[in-house]
Amino acid sequence: EPEVTQTPSHQVTQMGQEVILRCVPISNHLYFYWYRQILGQKVEFLVSFYNNEISEKSEIFDDQFSVERPDGSNFTLKIRSTKLEDSAMYFCASSGEYEQYFGPGTRLTVT
């Protein structure tokens, strides 16, 4: 069964450093998403992406965040200058239309 994959599974970085989280969505899906989940809290939407551009973003997704689809298979989330409060699980998701399927997540720890 096709699934969303994410790398790395765990990323530790120092405050102020740039990180890139990577995702490979399900191959025939057209919509891609990033969500985050701070430990013990609910999942929060960050951004959606369609046809090589951002279609929707939340107030969390400020100028420090960017997304890119550098090739036909990868979808990345970049955080330019990480802050302590960026520590969270980051989930990539993809959908054909409505059903969003989530990857296993990347645990980002900012020290």
Added chain:
Amino acid sequence: GESVGLHLPTLSVQEGDNSIINCAYSNSASDYFIWYKQESGKGPQFIIDIRSNMDKRQGQRVTVLLNKTVKHLSLQIAATQPGDSAVYFCAENSNQAGTALIFGKGTTLSVSS
């Protein structure tokens, strides 16, 4: 305030019992509702969805009920098994492709054998 929420943070049941997990939503414009299961250290796993033109939908051992009058959503799990132990989230959006899911806080289901 949040658009979607759950009534109980935890639910403990015995193996073989039926489980009912509830969710209340506040956005009347929501057209699409989904239940996700999240096991420890994993991403949300799609269980079942329902659109606002329906009030009930059944899957394998799961049933979702939607009451638009009182803005209430529930997930029923029949013959609950230890493998059903997880955090369950309801989520909603406007039933347009590519739009954000708004998640509730989650109910932790614990199944004892």
